[in-house]
Amino acid sequence: FFWSFIALCIRSLCSLSSYAQPLLHSFFAHTAQHYPSTTTTMTTMKVLALSQIFLVLSMSHAFTSPASFVRTGSSKIASSSSSSSLYAKKLEAILFDCDGVLADTERDGHRNAFNRAFTLNNISENWSEERYGKLLEVGGGKERMTAHWNEIGWPSTLPSTDEERASKIKQLHLQKTDIFMDLIDEGLIPLRPGVLRLVDEALKDGHVQLAVCSTSNEKAVENLVLTLMGPERASKFQIFAGDMVKAKKPAPDVYNLAVETMKLNKGTCVIIEDSHIGLGAAKAAGIKCW
Numbered sequence: 246f247f248w249s250f251i252a253l254c255i256r257s258l259c260s261l262s263s264y265a266q267p268l269l270h271s272f273f274a275h276t277a278q279h280y281p282s283t284t285t286t287m288t289t290m291k292v293l294a295l296s297q298i299f300l301v302l303s304m305s306h307a308f309t310s311p312a313s314f315v316r317t318g319s320s321k322i323a324s325s326s327s328s329s330s331l332y333a334k335k336l337e338a339i340l341f342d343c344d345g346v347l348a349d350t351e352r353d354g355h356r357n358a359f360n361r362a363f364t365l366n367n368i369s370e371n372w373s374e375e376r377y378g379k380l381l382e383v384g385g386g387k388e389r390m391t392a393h394w395n396e397i398g399w400p401s402t403l404p405s406t407d408e409e410r411a412s413k414i415k416q417l418h419l420q421k422t423d424i425f426m427d428l429i430d431e432g433l434i435p436l437r438p439g440v441l442r443l444v445d446e447a448l449k450d451g452h453v454q455l456a457v458c459s460t461s462n463e464k465a466v467e468n469l470v471l472t473l474m475g476p477e478r479a480s481k482f483q484i485f486a487g488d489m490v491k492a493k494k495p496a497p498d499v500y501n502l503a504v505e506t507m508k509l510n511k512g513t514c515v516i517i518e519d520s521h522i523g524l525g526a527a528k529a530a531g532i533k534c535w
Contacts, residue, residue, distance in 0.1 A: 336453055337513035339443075340503055340532070343459035343466050343486070345519040347440055348473065350425075351381060354434045355461075358425040359386070362417050368400050384460040384493035384522050387418045422462040429465075429472050436473045444478055454507055456483040458499045458516070463487040483507060495525030500532060 344350040356377045363370040372380070372393075383392045391414055394400070404410050428434055447453040459466050463486040471479040483506065490498035504511055516527040516534040527534035 335513060336515065338454040338456065338507060338509050338515075339447055340500060340514060340516045341455070341457045342516070342518045342520070342523050343457050343461055343469065346437070346517050347457070348434050348436050348469060350434055350461075350469070352377070354425055354428055355386070355421070358421045358428065359390075361424050362421040365420065366417060367402050369402070370400065381520065382522065384495065386421060386460075386462070387414050388493065390414050390417065418462070422465050425462075425465050426468045429469050434469070434473075441474065441478075444474065448478065448481055454483070454509070455481055456485060456503050456507065458503050459484075459486040460493045460499070461486055463489065495522040495529065497526050497530035500526055500530035504530070504532075 341347055344355065348354075352374055356372055356374070359377075360371050376393075380389045380393055383389045391410075394403070399405075399410065404413055444455065447455055457466055457470060463484060466486040467479075467484050470482050470484070474482075483503070485499050485503045485506070490496075490502055492498045500516065503509070504514065511530070511532050514532050516523075516530075516532050518524050518527055518534050524534055
């Protein structure tokens with residue numbers, strides 16, 4: 246509660262003065278480094294994710310005026326070169342994480358979908374919020390299941406050889422993805438407040454590219470963006486997700502792939518993340534992260 250309160254207070258300061266933006270940026274980085282997204286901090290990290298989005302929204306006026314963007318960077322916050330370099334340049338792209346940033350998908354979406362898939366396959370497993378919070382330190386759903394059962398022991402209803410287990414894990418993950426997409430279609434997982442406003446401001450500018458870079462299944466990410474944002478907005482997004490890269494977050498591969506594919510300059514991009522492993526991926530890629 247204390248850290249959530251502090252985050253909200255700083256966000257309020259940000260709305261009063263752009264001088265607070267570098268401070269808030271540094272606060273996010275410090276918090277994600279020292280308070281990984283375990284169960285005890287899941288609520289805090291979600292509040293921080295919302296605060297990050299509101300920070301970007303506070304800069305939305307710059308999208309419609311490149312000159313204003315340059316003035317903000319050069320005159321108001323030039324005293325902090327490491328935090329302000331992005332402000333002094335024209336923003337080129339916003340790279341969103343998906344789960345926890347665009348929508349609160351983890352606790353009520355992916356976790357429930359995993360548990361339903363376990364039940365349908367006669368696997369005596371039910372991930373609590375506490376356990377799932379810990380498992381979020383592992384990037385990727387297939388990797389998450391494997392790490393869980395490697396730690397506590399494999400259920401007797403699953404195969405005994407590594408090859409057969411890998412095949413079953415893949416099948417379980419595909420089934421989980423179908424269940425997750427049904428939850429989205431049913432309207433049970435809404436977008437976070439402010440996401441559409443930020444997207445619309447970027448699209449209004451006409452020069453800011455948009456992408457989602459996630460460890461989640463590609464089909465699930467595409468469906469979330471299409472269903473919750475609509476086909477017109479979805480057509481403006483590039484999706485980099487699932488097994489498009491070999492190494493998942495905290496490795497930087499998915500962000501490096503986005504930069505290469507979209508022909509971006511890392512110095513004029515920003516990543517929006519909500520987790521410790523996401524921040525690690527952004528830092529390893531050498532891109533600003535909020």
